Amino acid sequence: MKRVVSLVIDRTTCDGRGLCAELFPERIELDPWGYPIIDGDEIPRSLLDHARRAARSCPLLALHLIESRQ
Amino acid sequence: MTAPALTWHSHGAPGEQMPRLLADVEPTGGAIALDEHLEQWGVLDLRRVGVDLVDELEASGLVGHGGAWFPVATKWRSIGTRGARRPVVVANGAEGEPASSKDALLLTRTPHLVLDGASAAAAALGASRVVIYVPARLTHGMERAVEARRRRGLDPVEMEVMSAPDAFITGQESAVVSALDGRPAVPSFVGLQPVRVRGVAGRPTLVQNVETLAHVALIARFGAQWFRAIGTEQFPGSMLVTLSGRYAGPVVMEAPLGLPLRDLLGLSRAAGNDYRGALLGGYGGGWVSMPTLLEVDLTEASARMWNTTLGAGVVALLPHSVCPLVEVARVVRYMERQQAGQCGPCVHGLAALDEAVRCLALQPASLRGRVEPILELCALIDGRGGCRHPDGVVRFVRSACSVFGDEVATHLRHGPCRLIDAAPVLPIPHFRSAHAATDRTSSR
Numbered sequence: 001m002k003r004v005v006s007l008v009i010d011r012t013t014c015d016g017r018g019l020c021a022e023l024f025p026e027r028i029e030l031d032p033w034g035y036p037i038i039d040g041d042e043i044p045r046s047l048l049d050h051a052r053r054a055a056r057s058c059p060l061l062a063l064h065l066i067e068s069r070q
Numbered sequence: 071m072t073a074p075a076l077t078w079h080s081h082g083a084p085g086e087q088m089p090r091l092l093a094d095v096e097p098t099g100g101a102i103a104l105d106e107h108l109e110q111w112g113v114l115d116l117r118r119v120g121v122d123l124v125d126e127l128e129a130s131g132l133v134g135h136g137g138a139w140f141p142v143a144t145k146w147r148s149i150g151t152r153g154a155r156r157p158v159v160v161a162n163g164a165e166g167e168p169a170s171s172k173d174a175l176l177l178t179r180t181p182h183l184v185l186d187g188a189s190a191a192a193a194a195l196g197a198s199r200v201v202i203y204v205p206a207r208l209t210h211g212m213e214r215a216v217e218a219r220r221r222r223g224l225d226p227v228e229m230e231v232m233s234a235p236d237a238f239i240t241g242q243e244s245a246v247v248s249a250l251d252g253r254p255a256v257p258s259f260v261g262l263q264p265v266r267v268r269g270v271a272g273r274p275t276l277v278q279n280v281e282t283l284a285h286v287a288l289i290a291r292f293g294a295q296w297f298r299a300i301g302t303e304q305f306p307g308s309m310l311v312t313l314s315g316r317y318a319g320p321v322v323m324e325a326p327l328g329l330p331l332r333d334l335l336g337l338s339r340a341a342g343n344d345y346r347g348a349l350l351g352g353y354g355g356g357w358v359s360m361p362t363l364l365e366v367d368l369t370e371a372s373a374r375m376w377n378t379t380l381g382a383g384v385v386a387l388l389p390h391s392v393c394p395l396v397e398v399a400r401v402v403r404y405m406e407r408q409q410a411g412q413c414g415p416c417v418h419g420l421a422a423l424d425e426a427v428r429c430l431a432l433q434p435a436s437l438r439g440r441v442e443p444i445l446e447l448c449a450l451i452d453g454r455g456g457c458r459h460p461d462g463v464v465r466f467v468r469s470a471c472s473v474f475g476d477e478v479a480t481h482l483r484h485g486p487c488r489l490i491d492a493a494p495v496l497p498i499p500h501f502r503s504a505h506a507a508t509d510r511t512s513s514r
Contacts, residue, residue, distance in 0.1 A: 010259040011413035011456035031450055035414035064261065 001069045004042045007051060013062035020063050024054035036063075088300060089324040090308050091284050095179045101211060104218040107182040114186050114291055116226055119193040127286065129294035131306045136162060136241070136279030137351070137382040139370040142286070148266045149195055150274035156198040158270040159227075160250065161188040163204040163280040164234035164241030167352040168404075168497045169384045172310035173280050175322045177208050180284070181215040187283025189225045190290045191276060197227060201270070203246055204280075206233040236499065238353070238408035242457050243277045245410075256410035257457035279382070281310055302328035305369040309380075315345070315387030315495065325368055331385065332364040339364060346388045347473050349496075351381030353401050354462020356469035357394075378469060386496065393489035394474045395431040395481060397496050398467065402427045404498045405463045409455075416460040419451035427467060432490065434481040441471055441478050 007027070016034035026047055028036045043051045043065070055063045087093070094102060094110050102110070128143035149157050161184055165173040176184055185202070192200045202212050212231045219225055232250060234240045240255040247269045249255035269275025278286075285307060289297050298306040305327040314320040316335055325334050332338070342360035349357050350366070356378030358366065366372050373380045388394055406424040409416050426444045429436045437443065448464045455461065471478055481487065 008261050010261060011415065011454065012257070012259045012410075014414060016414045031415060031419075031454075033414055033418035035418075035454075037454070066261075 003067055004070045005048065005051070005065060005067050006040050006042055007038050007055065008040070008064045008066050009036060009038055010062045010064070013060050014058075015060055015062075017059055019057050019059065020054040023057055024050045026050060028054065087296075088308065088326065090288060091176065091180065091183065091281070091310060092322075092324045099179075101178060101215065102180050102182065104182055104215070104222065107180070111183070111186075111288075111291060113224075114190065114287065116186075116189050116193050116224065119190050119290055121194055123190060123194040123286075123290055126289055126294050130289050130297040131294075131304075132282070132285055132289060132297065133370075134279055135281040135285070135309060135382065137167075137354075137379070139380075142278070142282060145266070145278070146191070146195060146276065149276050150267055151196050153274065155273045157195045157274040157276060158199045158201065158250075159188055159192045159195065159197045160201045160203050160246055160270065160275060160277045161185075161280050161283050162241055162243075162246055162277050163202070163208065164246065165205070165382070166234075166236075166238040166241045166408075167354075167382055167384060168238075168499050169314060169320075169349070169352045169386050170312045170382045171320055172312050172322045172383055174205070174208060176280055176284055176310070177204055178211060181212060182219070183284040183287045184280045185215060185219060185225070185229065186287035186290070187280075187285070188229065188278075189227065190286055191278060191283065192225075192227045195276060197276070199270070199273075200225070200227050200229045201250055202229055202231045203234050203250065204231065205236055209233045238405065239410055239457065239459055242459075244457070246277050247275060254410075256412060257459075259456050281383075300326040302369070305371070309368065309383055311368070311383040311385055313385045313387075314497075315348075315389060320497075327368050329368045330364075331366045331368060334368060335363075335385070335387075337364065344390070346390050346392075346394055348388065349386040349466075350376075350384065351379035352384040352386075353405055353466060354458070355379050355381045355384060356465045357473040358469070359473050378465070389495060391489070392492045392495050393431065393487050394470065394477055395427075395487075396490060396492070397494065398470045398474075399424075399428045399431040400494055400498055401496055402463060402467060405459070405466070409459055410457075413454070413456045413460075415451055415454035416456075419447060419454070420460060420463060423447045423451065423463065423467060430478065430481060432486055434485055437482060439482050441482065444471060 020036050021028040021030045055065045124146050132142045134140045163173045163177050188200050209231050216229045235255050242257045244258045244260045245255045247265045250270045265275045301307045308326050311323045348363045370380050402424050406420040448468050451460045452464045
């Protein structure tokens with residue numbers, strides 16, 4: 001089994017402030033209404049710092065970095 | 071809403087017990103009383119029901135009939151029974167889907183079968199609380215049924231009846247938990263802690279559809295082998311279907327899984343031409359053409375091969391007397407108003423989709439000959455809600471654009487069709503916006 005890190009968003013809390021897309025443009029873009037488009041793909045080690053920073057900076061604490069085993 | 075008529079399909083060898091859930095349910099009349107129920111099925115000794123019921127359910131191959139088609143034994147095994155906090159069992163009869171009436175029918179006509187199943191679940195899981203969650207119009211009847219059982223001392227665990235608000239999403243698992251905890255009946259973010267781990271009052275919670283529980287009541291009595299006597303090897307047992315558009319009003323049928331829909335509907339290939347298309351799975355389901363419908367059999371696997379779902383067992387035939395795009399627009403408007411107002415992509419996406427689909431039906435010129443903007447919106451919305459509500463609307467719209475492709479092209483070229491004012495057929499309940507209580511995003 002392998003540990004996989006990915007981003008999960010709490011859509012019920014996200015208010016579309018857009019900070020995450022600014023801090024992690026490699027993986028997050030915004031839709032026409034300003035809400036993040038995020039896939040559940042694995043975040044490679046090289047991008048982990050950016051992902052962590054984006055999750056930590058969300059003003060509504062809606063973005064989570066989760067570790068799962070696959 | 072008019073009460074549905076009843077019918078069932080005896081299918082296969084004589085001696086096969088069909089109907090099952092609807093046995094002794096008369097076409098009209100009231101609830102089967104507790105005495106009649108016990109005479110009909112025998113007493114289910116709930117004090118002898120334990121965890122071995124889960125093995126029996128696994129052997130039976132029973133899956134959930136609320137729309138998700140998830141194996142029941144797997145779900146029950148995932149409920150945390152070892153912790154300090156004993157589980158809660160919820161019989162989910164919210165049935166927010168306007169095109170479905172089978173749960174209401176079971177609850178009003180054979181309530182004790184559902185209650186037997188709920189009690190059996192509580193016994194098997196060691197639950198200390200059982201909640202019967204049904205629309206307000208059904209609570210009185212359920213309370214009477216629960217009271218009759220209380221007098222007989224039938225259930226080891228006390229049952230409470232609670233009312234589900236009349237809205238599309240109030241039966242969604244996490245919405246049920248929110249409602250029972252006294253919050254608005256809208257889905258919540260459960261990402262890391264699903265309700266099976268942390269549900270009602272923070273306790274492990276089983277939310278199970280009432281039809282599924284009725285099947286459990288029979289499996290607990292007669293066993294897995296009995297259950298598997300009808301249906302197919304892979305998809306055993308029977309299911310309830312709400313059929314509309316075929317007869318004067320909606321009809322609830324019980325049929326074995328695997329039955330070809332053409333047999334269920336009694337439709338020949340030629341008679342199929344009497345309809346424009348069919349909706350499977352309800353307002354979060356998908357449209358199929360009539361030739362396709364006649365190829366589908368009554369299993370979720372078969373429906374998924376055609377990019378749709380049986381959902382909670384909804385089959386709606388659309389007559390030629392209506393414009394399918396107007397019907398689609400009516401349903402999308404309803405679904406847009408039924409979203410919980412919590413998630414941006416759903417709030418804004420469904421509003422835009424509602425507008426675009428309405429244009430296609432009523433003012434196609436504004437789309438400048440292109441259906442693509444509708445499909446692009448679908449792609450933008452799909453999978454981006456906190457629950458599956460927006461995904462269902464996307465499936466509904468995408469399948470409509472494909473199955474009614476000719477009508478779409480004609481509208482784009484020539485404008486709205488002459489059926490624009492035809493009497494509507496798909497039922498839209500008199501609704502109040504589901505997100506009135508929780509609206510947060512619109513104040514932005």
